[in-house]
Amino acid sequence: MSSISGRLLQTFLSYGVRILLLLLVVSIIAFALVCLSPVDPIQQYILGVGSVSAEQREELEDYWGVNDAPVERYMNWLTALLHGDFGVSLLYRRPVLDIIGERFLNSIALMFSSWLLSGVIGFTLGCLMGMYRERMTDRILKKICYILSSIPTFWLGLILLLVFSVYLKWFPIGFSSPIGITSSEVSLWQRLYHLALPAITLSLMSFSQIALHTRQKLIDVMESDYVLFARSRGESRFTVLRRHGLRNIVLPALTLQFASFAELFGGSVIAENVFSYPGLGSAVSAAGLNSDVPLLLGITIFSTLFVCIGNMIANLLYGVVDPQIREAQS
Amino acid sequence: MKEPLLEVVDLSVSFKMYDSLLERKELKVISDLSLTLYPNEVLAVAGSSGSGKSLLASAILGLLPPHAKIGGKMYYQGRRLTPALQKELRGSQLALVPQSISYLDPLMKIGKQVDGHKKPHPASDRIKLFEHLGLPKGTEKLYPFQLSGGMARRVLVSTAILSSANIIIADEPTPGMSLEQSIEALSMFRQMADSGKAVILITHDIDLAFQFADRIAVFYAGTTVETASSEDFRTGPSALRHPYSKALWNALPQNGFVPLPGFQPYAGDLPQGCPFSPRCPMSTPECQKTMPPTQKIRGGEVRCIYAT
Ligand SMILES: Nc1ncnc2c1ncn2[C@@H]1O[C@H](COP(=O)(O)OP(=O)(O)OP(=O)(O)O)[C@@H](O)[C@H]1O
Ligand code: SF4
Ligand SMILES: [Mg+2]
Numbered sequence: 015m016s017s018i019s020g021r022l023l024q025t026f027l028s029y030g031v032r033i034l035l036l037l038l039v040v041s042i043i044a045f046a047l048v049c050l051s052p053v054d055p056i057q058q059y060i061l062g063v064g065s066v067s068a069e070q071r072e073e074l075e076d077y078w079g080v081n082d083a084p085v086e087r088y089m090n091w092l093t094a095l096l097h098g099d100f101g102v103s104l105l106y107r108r109p110v111l112d113i114i115g116e117r118f119l120n121s122i123a124l125m126f127s128s129w130l131l132s133g134v135i136g137f138t139l140g141c142l143m144g145m146y147r148e149r150m151t152d153r154i155l156k157k158i159c160y161i162l163s164s165i166p167t168f169w170l171g172l173i174l175l176l177v178f179s180v181y182l183k184w185f186p187i188g189f190s191s192p193i194g195i196t197s198s199e200v201s202l203w204q205r206l207y208h209l210a211l212p213a214i215t216l217s218l219m220s221f222s223q224i225a226l227h228t229r230q231k232l233i234d235v236m237e238s239d240y241v242l243f244a245r246s247r248g249e250s251r252f253t254v255l256r257r258h259g260l261r262n263i264v265l266p267a268l269t270l271q272f273a274s275f276a277e278l279f280g281g282s283v284i285a286e287n288v289f290s291y292p293g294l295g296s297a298v299s300a301a302g303l304n305s306d307v308p309l310l311l312g313i314t315i316f317s318t319l320f321v322c323i324g325n326m327i328a329n330l331l332y333g334v335v336d337p338q339i340r341e342a343q344s
Numbered sequence: 345m346k347e348p349l350l351e352v353v354d355l356s357v358s359f360k361m362y363d364s365l366l367e368r369k370e371l372k373v374i375s376d377l378s379l380t381l382y383p384n385e386v387l388a389v390a391g392s393s394g395s396g397k398s399l400l401a402s403a404i405l406g407l408l409p410p411h412a413k414i415g416g417k418m419y420y421q422g423r424r425l426t427p428a429l430q431k432e433l434r435g436s437q438l439a440l441v442p443q444s445i446s447y448l449d450p451l452m453k454i455g456k457q458v459d460g461h462k463k464p465h466p467a468s469d470r471i472k473l474f475e476h477l478g479l480p481k482g483t484e485k486l487y488p489f490q491l492s493g494g495m496a497r498r499v500l501v502s503t504a505i506l507s508s509a510n511i512i513i514a515d516e517p518t519p520g521m522s523l524e525q526s527i528e529a530l531s532m533f534r535q536m537a538d539s540g541k542a543v544i545l546i547t548h549d550i551d552l553a554f555q556f557a558d559r560i561a562v563f564y565a566g567t568t569v570e571t572a573s574s575e576d577f578r579t580g581p582s583a584l585r586h587p588y589s590k591a592l593w594n595a596l597p598q599n600g601f602v603p604l605p606g607f608q609p610y611a612g613d614l615p616q617g618c619p620f621s622p623r624c625p626m627s628t629p630e631c632q633k634t635m636p637p638t639q640k641i642r643g644g645e646v647r648c649i650y651a652t
Contacts, residue, residue: 239443240450243442245405246435246440246442247460248436248460248461257461337487338489
């Protein structure tokens with residue numbers, strides 16, 4: 015047992031180092047891109063303050079170090095980052111870290127619920143398709159999966175918004191809570207109610223990948239030698255699914271699901287904008303559109319970390335659940 | 345003569361294949377195969393790789409892949425072996441001893457796997473049997489990939505012993521085993537047959553087969569060309585009926601290692617008439633007309649128009 019936790023710690027550390035290196039690279043690239051872009055943070059700052067004279071502008075440029083060499087600016091930024099200072103958002107006039115923290119809570123609720131929903135729906139439908147391969151159920155579901163994975167998220171979001179919020183009035187039009195109530199007064203139920211439609215949109219966009227993957231895995235399993243043998247011993251197709259199918263397809267599905275954090279985050283940016291949902295996704299597009307460089311860079315770093323953690327969990331899971339890997343070294 | 349336990353009459357198995365984009369072709373892998381299995385006997389089915397032996401096992405169990413087409417008739421204790429009957433018999437009267445470790449679920453521990461889904465017998469039976477088979481303590485807690493080749497074979501055999509099946513189909517149970525292990529495994533099948541069951545022993549090792557089997561069916565290009573007693577195989581070419589069986593005998597190390605030139609034809613392009621004709625030293629134009637019918641000669645069965 016102790017050897018397992020020891021090995022886990024070791025893997026964990028090696029991932030930690032790799033993630034740090036990756037974050038460093040991402041920060042360099044993101045910083046370079048911002049430097050190359052026509053974004054003018056001073057202009058953005060001035061917009062917030064009101065008009066300034068040319069001298070004042072120069073002073074500001076000196077103060078912010080805009081005219082320093084890019085490498086020097088990067089080093090300054092990095093040093094601040096390492097001290098936990100992500101800077102102040104030009105758009106919201108508050109520390110970037112506070113905004114990320116607050117927005118992330120909203121986003122994580124959205125992403126987690128749609129992640130769970132798409133995982134459960136995708137896995138169940140994948141099993142159904144695999145069991146009834148090439149029959150009616152399978153063919154219809156497969157078409158639905160292909161269609162869903164080829165329509166854009168924003169379009170689906172708009173359609174759902176139109177139908178269920180505007181037309182049927184089943185769901186609110188947007189935001190994470192009712193308007194005109196302070197956040198401490200919002201009940202859990204109200205939050206879930208506001209979360210539902212964006213979460214459904216997001217999971218509709220992503221379950222087809224896991225469904226098609228699970229379908230193929232289950233078909234492979236059902237055609238395997240060990241299922242032939244199990245059937246020769248009198249197991250019915252459903253006993254086979256219960257005893258051998260699930261066992262052999264859950265892990266790949268789970269891994270895929272953890273490895274899909276990048277798509278999840280990408281999808282949430284769009285869904286949050288369509289539903290005016292105040293999460294990281296809508297913050298990042300606001301930051302981009304308004305040249306809010308500190309916030310943009312902060313969220314870039316943060317989302318990289320988020321995706322890396324998903325991938326790390328996917329890899330660690332393999333080691334914990336697959337006996338081949340788990341017992342090979344013990 | 346005893347009632348046959350299993351009869352296979354003119355079995356054929358073919359696959360629908362797409363040759364080019366539109367052209368559909370039937371690939372006949374087993375054709376007009378007949379077998380009879382009696383209680384208390386070990387019937388060896390000997391044939392080279394790819395001759396359709398594993399498919400024969402799947403056909404009897406009713407577990408051919410969905411795109412396979414099956415023809416002919418099978419009977420179990422005189423009853424027509426329908427898919428419904430096959431379903432009923434699988435796991436109760438029919439047992440398969442599969443070919444390799446890939447027939448075990450890689451993610452399920454051996455104990456749970458051997459016990460099966462219905463656990464028809466108490467775990468203590470399994471523990472006793474594992475001990476008897478010389479499987480080390482703790483084997484039940486291992487995963488298939490942790491077994492050595494010999495252990496895997498014994499685990500696979502144990503599933504058949506634990507089942508109450510009276511027909512055991514063993515698909516190449518000996519490859520990868522040492523000679524002693526092979527002999528040990530085959531004697532287990534012999535014991536099962538002696539205790540009233542019947543064993544179909546699929547193998548390409550006719551040498552071992554005729555030491556343990558009662559009769560041997562020689563498989564060539566998807567059909568049985570000769571069925572003869574092991575005694576005939578021990579005697580040699582003079583007692584055998586088909587030129588292919590004689591050639592197999594001559595190819596054995598102890599009989600001079602004389603190889604038979606040529607290759608077994610691929611299921612897709614079988615020659616007209618006798619499938620053995622391209623390699624047969626006795627072939628005449630007559631042989632290429634139709635598939636030779638099965639004849640009974642000197643207590644054996646043979647498919648050769650010139651058999652004596
Ligand atoms: N699902 C399938 N679809 C198409 N062809 C198949 C299928 N399964 C088997 N075959 C073909 O049928 C032939 C016989 O296969 P089978 O596995 O029964 O051979 P075998 O005698 O058991 O060989 P081995 O000694 O290698 O186990 C092979 O040539 C193979 O290509
Ligand atoms: S029928 Fe003709 S070709 Fe076939 S085995 Fe007999 S002699 Fe040879
Ligand atoms: Mg085989």
